[in-house]
Every structure is written in structure tokens, then in C-alpha cells.
Amino acid sequence: LAKTTQPPSMEAYEGQEVNVSCSHTNIATSEYIYWYRQVPHQGPQFIIQGYKDYVVNEVASLFISADRKLSTLSLPWVSLRDAAVYYCIVTASSGSWQLIFGSGTQLTVMP
């Protein structure tokens, strides 16, 4: 399983766009990139997933570099509710499909 590296923390003001980077230099061809977030007192929640290029949904967008070694989660117009720990996870979408969590990125949103 590929390891991921994320910044431990980030800060932003409400209304700003936030970009959270994730390095996964050893990603295998069978592996996908998933982003989850966790707010206090709750379990992690799925945000977005991708394999290559660019993915967008109603919550966020995900850009994946051409060599797939770097991905960036983009959150437009963050609010106080977006304050959370954001986890980048790389795993093969087959078999037992285990999620292996790193330490994540703590996003602080300021009013």
C-alpha cells in the first residue's frame, strides 16, 4: 500500500478556496486516491475519489498530476463547518478494500 504525505495543518478564512496537497510517490497502477474528512466527535466521511486527471462533485474537486504522484483536494468557499481533519488515502479498489489512514491535515477555518 502506498504511503501518503500531507501537510499536518492549514489555516484559511471563511470564503476562501483551500487546496490540500497529498504526495503519494509510490502509488501503484491498481490504486485509487480517496479523500475523507473527520469532524470532532464523528467518524470520517467520504469526500471524493479519483484515479487520474480531474474529478469534481458537489462538495469538492480533485486534481491528480499526470504521473499520479501528487493530488490536490480543492474546497471552494470554505465555511466554519469545513474545519476538520482531511485524510488522503491511496488504496486498491479490490479485495478487502482497506482504508489505511495517515495523520491527515487539520484545517482550521477562521471567521
Place this chain on the structure above:
Amino acid sequence: EAAVTQSPRNKVTVTGGNVTLSCRQTNSHNYMYWYRQDTGHGLRLIHYSYGAGNLQIGDVPDGYKATRTTQEDFFLLLELASPSQTSLYFCASSDGGSDYTFGSGTRLLVI
């Protein structure tokens, strides 16, 4: 609404005590997981199961047993609880793909 429900929400036990954490999912998922989360760490996988009667070992299984009695129910057993097992425990279910749902957690304190 499909969900993962954990009980109890909070538990205090003494060292050497016997504890059972319960998890029920109504997602009709085959896979269920138990994670623990400690300060400074992401979630770490203890045990998982891909069906009733099945049990697989995760990354930090020592001191834990688990049992999957039905597709819906997955239990985590601490037969001789130790202070090192004080943690926040999360249960999750998945379809083996990207549909992964976490419970709200059980906070365990071993004194």
C-alpha cells in the same frame, strides 16, 4: 436511512476487565471494520470481516478479538482490558468498493 450504529457511546472499565463493543450496520454491506483512533494518529485498523463468521486481522490486533455474528453485527472484544486500550473506537462498513460508512465512535477509558 442506512447507517452504522455503535454502542455504547462511552465506556469506562477497570484494568483486566471484560469489554464488548457493538456495531450494527443497515447498509447491506459485506465488509465491516473496527478501527481505533488515538491522539496524533489517524485511524488504525484492528480487525475486519467480509461476512458472517469471517474474521481478518488488521494492523493492530493485539489484545483484541472480534466476532461477526450476522451480516449486520460485528463485535469487538477486549477480554483483559489494559490502559493502553483507552481510545476512540470506530466501526465501519463497506461494499468492498468506495461506499464506506463510519459509525459515530465509542470512547473507551480503561482505568
